[in-house]
Every structure is written in C-alpha cells, then in structure tokens.
Amino acid sequence: MTAVLPRKELFEMPEGVIYLDGNSLGPLPKGAAARAAEVIEQEWGSELIRAWNTADWISLPKRVGDKIGQLIGAPEGSVATGDTLSIKVYQALAAALKMRPDRKVILSDSGNFPTDLYMAQGLMGTIDKGYELRTPASEDVTQAITEEVAVVMLTQVDYRSGRMHDMQAITDKAHTMGAVMIWDLAHSAGAVPVDMAGSNAEFAVGCTYKYLNGGPGAPAFIYVRPDIVETVEPALAGWMGHDAPFAMELGYRPAMSTERMRVGTPPIVQLSILEQALTAWEGVSMRDIRAASIALCDLFIAEVETRCPQLQLASPRDAASRGSQVSFAFEHGYAAMQALIDRGVIGDFRAPDIMRFGFTPLYIDADDVVSAAKIIEDVVNNDLWRDPKYQIKSRVT
C-alpha cells in the first residue's frame, strides 16, 4: 500500500505561497525544527562529547545514506553522506580517472551544472597531465562517447530545461566504449525513479536540499557500485573514511566499504535535520511520485500555453525526456519571476531568460498548478512585471 499524494500535512508552508522551487530548496518538513532542537539542546547541550556514542552520532551518516539509497535504487551500505555535491563530484571523478589511467578525456555536456564542470577543471589542473574536458550539447553526448573517453560525467536532469538523459542507454554506451560512468542526481533523487544498481553505473552523486528537503546547505551523497568499492582510490582521504579512524594511525588505510568516501567530521545538526526530512518518503513509491509529477507538469504546460502564448516552452514536451520541472523562456523572465514571487508563486530564474518551475508531488497538487497558472497569466498578460521594483537584479539564487 502506498501513501496518498500530496502529503501537504508533512510540511510547513507559509500562507499564500505556491512553492514551485523545491528543485532549488525544498520546504521545511514538520518535525525538522523539533529534531534540530533536540540534537542541539539534549544531545549536544547535555551529552556534550558523549553524544557521539550516547546519541549515536557516529552512525548517523550511514543511516542517512541508507535512507537515500532506498530512493535511488542503491543497496544498503552503498551510499555515503557528507560534504557538498561539489566535493562528491571531485571524489567520484578523481576515483574514476584512476580506473582508466590510459585515457585522458572527461566527457560531460554543456547542460551540466557549472560546479560539476568547475570541479573537473580544478581536478585536471591538480593532476596536470593533459586531461581534456569535452562539453558537447546534451543531444550530442551519446555519439561523443568514444574509446578515448575515460569518464562520462553527466547530470541526469538539466537544471535549466529539465531535459532528462536516458540513464540506461548512456551508461550502456559508456561501458561499451570502456568508459566509467558518473551520474549527478541533483535533480533526480526524490524527483524521478532511479535504479542505480540496475543501471550498473560506477558512481552517482547528489544533493539533498532540493527534492529531499534537507534544508539550506544540507549534506551531499555519493554512491559507489559495491563490486568496485574496495578498489576505489579516495583522492580526499579523510580520517572518517579510514578503516579505523580512532586508531590514529599515521598511514591512510581506506575503509572496506563506501565509507571510504567520507572525509571529515560529519555535520551532525544538518544530517539530523535531513534524517528527519527523509521520513516524509516513508510508504511513498517513486513510481507514484513520477506519475503524479508527470500529471502536474503536463497540466502546467497546458495551462500556461493556453493562457500565455508569449511564453516559450523550454523543457521537453515529452514527459519521458523531462524531469520534474518545467521551464519557460520569456524575454522579461527575470522581472516576471520577481512579480510572481511577490504574488506568492515562487519559482526561480536562470540566465538568460529561463523561468523555472519545479513540481514536487509530496506537497504540490493540481489546484496549486491551476492557481499558479492564473497568476502567471495575470503577471504576463497584464504586464505587471513592468513595475520598476521588479527590474533590480539583486537576487542571487
């Protein structure tokens, strides 16, 4: 039996807000504030250093990793948590390059989120052995996988357009060509069904503050395919990834599990909030989430296109190639988004002209979609975005 969607009762949502930006920062799950207070006051405050044992902080990163694993088709023990997504990208890429020492090409695409490409550039500069980063257009990436390629590193769902790569087809092509596959699940985990084990990809990374509602700056995760984990070389060889962290040995010996991808002391408060946030997924199947997400996205496209012909759909029309967001291009998108936010419809803007709306069936339903479309119609068709106060580009995210 699966839970009925949405589960609005599990989230704090301010009055008058239709939140279509859970793909940027998920809303506050009920219980998260209380859990944080408990960790801070009872565990840290009263137990002090003892809480590593008495409150079992020490196994918190693994507990959270296993809960995330359930949402991405990863077996128990295969997901490590901590750090930021950027750091996890670096770890995966550094380890993957070590697996193909004779190849010098990293293949990504121009639709990847910039920090993934930046981290690759930083790693290439650090190694300094003539690596090359190729970033063809998304639609050309499959044919760009050749036997020169050491690693294919892609974000499954494009952060601007919502275009979704075919994980299985690309992973298979990568493996056929002898390349290692890394998937960034930033816009996939909790958004679309993912079957990491079934895909056979070597690595996946992701963040938890979007669809997983872990809060601002919540820790990231990394998946390593279990059959290779014991040979994976950690570039970021931190003590928490050591086989015996508290033996305080001078030499690094990695843990014989995905735990070797942990680095430093875990952020206990934020991990605890995330652990609480993940309870919202109990009894929910990603298949039901996906079905609801497609229905919401299709409805939104229909409603907006009917009401506002000025907006150009910037996401795939075919649901099968789209994640859980819908983007529209509009020349005055920045100002229009400010006007929308001012009226309680919160989406976000991505340069140069993308208005981005995320759909999250845990707390968004069809009524929200229609209400949002009506407000968009008002803002766009009545030129409400022309108000000078919406022209000031002060927003940073």
Next chain:
Amino acid sequence: MTAVLPRKELFEMPEGVIYLDGNSLGPLPKGAAARAAEVIEQEWGSELIRAWNTADWISLPKRVGDKIGQLIGAPEGSVATGDTLSIKVYQALAAALKMRPDRKVILSDSGNFPTDLYMAQGLMGTIDKGYELRTPASEDVTQAITEEVAVVMLTQVDYRSGRMHDMQAITDKAHTMGAVMIWDLAHSAGAVPVDMAGSNAEFAVGCTYKYLNGGPGAPAFIYVRPDIVETVEPALAGWMGHDAPFAMELGYRPAMSTERMRVGTPPIVQLSILEQALTAWEGVSMRDIRAASIALCDLFIAEVETRCPQLQLASPRDAASRGSQVSFAFEHGYAAMQALIDRGVIGDFRAPDIMRFGFTPLYIDADDVVSAAKIIEDVVNNDLWRDPKYQIKSRVT
C-alpha cells in the same frame, strides 16, 4: 576594557559536569538553540528560497570568516569558511604545491593529526608525480626544513600532548629555505593567541567545533595570505568560489579574494549556530584567555602531580611550549577516563595511554580544576577504574 573570565553564564552546562573536553567538542553556547530555531522556522520555513537574500544567507560564510579572523590575527576578508578541516587541508596543500613546482617534499611531523597526513597522502596519490611526505618527530621538524621541501604543513598544538610549535621560528625557517608554510590551527584558534598576518605564513586552516564552540560538525575555515590570494590555484574549484557563481558560466574563474577557497553550497544552519557561538568572544582578548589558560593548566598539573604520582605528565611542563590542554599518561588511562566521565569530569582518551584534559577559560575556572583533580585522585588512588564496566572499549571519540 576586556571581559571578566570565566563567562560561564554564556554557556549551557549540565549540572554536575566539569567539562575538560572543549578541545574536542565545545559546549552549547546560550542562544545557539534559539538562533538555529530562528533560521529553521523563520528563515527556511517562511522565506524558503528567498532567504538567501532576505536573511542574507549569501554573505553568512564571509561574516563568520571575518569573526574567526579577529581571533587569529587575520585581516578582514582573508578567512573563508565551509567544508571540513580535512577539505581545507587539501585545498591549502594543493595550492601550496602549485607554488613550488620544482620541489617534491611535503614536510609534516609525526605529531600531526592523522587526517592532515591522510589528506596529504590522498593528494599525493591523485597528483602521482613522486611526491614524498616526511613526518619526523616534532622536535626534529625545524632541522628537517631543507631546500628540498616544497611545503611545511604542521598543526601548531599537538592533539595528544598539547606541545606547541613556535609558529614564528618555523615559518621563518620555512621561508628561508624557500618553502611554503601551512598551519593547522585546530587546537590554536580560541585557545592561544595567533597572529596570522604577523607570522607571514601563506596558509592556515582550522576547525570551529573545539575552542570556538560551533557544535558537532561545525564548518571549518581557511586563511590565505592576502598578497598571494589572487594567484592561488584552487584544486577544489567549486561554484561558490567562482567570481560570478550565478552567472552559470561553463568555465571556472576564481573569485579575486579568499572566497575562491569556498567550494559548494554552505551549511547555513551550522554556520548560523557558529556565528552565534562566536559572540561569546566579544570583548575578550586572546591575551587574557592565554593568561587564564596558563594559570588553569599550571594549577591542574600541580594538583594532579601532588595527588596522583602514578600519572606521568605527557605535556610540556613549560607553559610557553604548551597549548591549552594537559595530558597525562596512565597505563589504565582508558578505564580511568570512563570512570571520570561517570563522575562528571569529562576529558578524553587518546591511544595508547593518554588522558587528555582541555582548559577553556571562557567557562572553566580554578575551582573546577581543583574539583576535577580531587575526583581524579579518587578514581586513580582508590582504583575505581577497575570496575568492569569501564573496560569496555565502545567509545569512538
């Protein structure tokens, strides 16, 4: 005018506890729980994604960095915060090696905290160009600085013994030999006066959950000497260190400040707790902290040596070469520490036989020291540590 020490009223401390482990995890500052609740409920809960602007989350890492800078003699804008200390070690070391491309030796010492050495090993494996890590005994490190050495990387205060390196003398020697200097301030920041600018060292890193009371897994920091920051090459080239993170460019262009050492999305909840915790230092001079710390440590040594001749001082007797902790070697140290903790005297144990006690003048006074010494006397002289329940090695920190 400086504040009177201690300032016990600024911290939550459980009844019956004498906390001598602030060098491992500082106690909960009053106001930190309320600040966390505000960030979670008002900022995240009500403002959602807008809080990056409306609650100024975006400048939180820099605000916190500047407050830490004041405690370590670092000018405004020279300290970046985020990630873990392990990550910051990697960043500093990778950048330092780039500054000395013709040298292949990293010099540390065998008293460094293991994760610093592990991160160096991981970096060396990643670069894979014949680097060598040397770890002589602490007392031999100065003479081991030769013209072969690219980088000297040391933790100023030894985590086990409390032995403190002479920052100025070692930095000067490193520079004379043409090496780059990195200081790990894990047991220095908030513990002893540090003059980063005066030292002329290129880099410093540190954590904030010890003497700075930022809470479990609080973010770390990195200092870069301002005159070199524009040429420092970030190995971990994350989007938050980009000159224009929200321009979403495909190529990495580092910020023209220490901000280039930021990596991914900052942990807003834990940074906010840390910001609140740092208010405990307002009006406090590190000179007064140091004077009080020396008095507490000297008193503790005298009290324990008088009462328990079985314990061997494992810290320098001379305050000038000691940080803000005192360690004693005792064959049954593990069990004895468990017995102490059971009686409210919380220190910690470091293999093989070190009982470690940290002294933190913000919330520890002479009465605490004498009371703790009496309980140590009881546990050691009356063999209370022999109770079977204290023999079980389940503690992980």
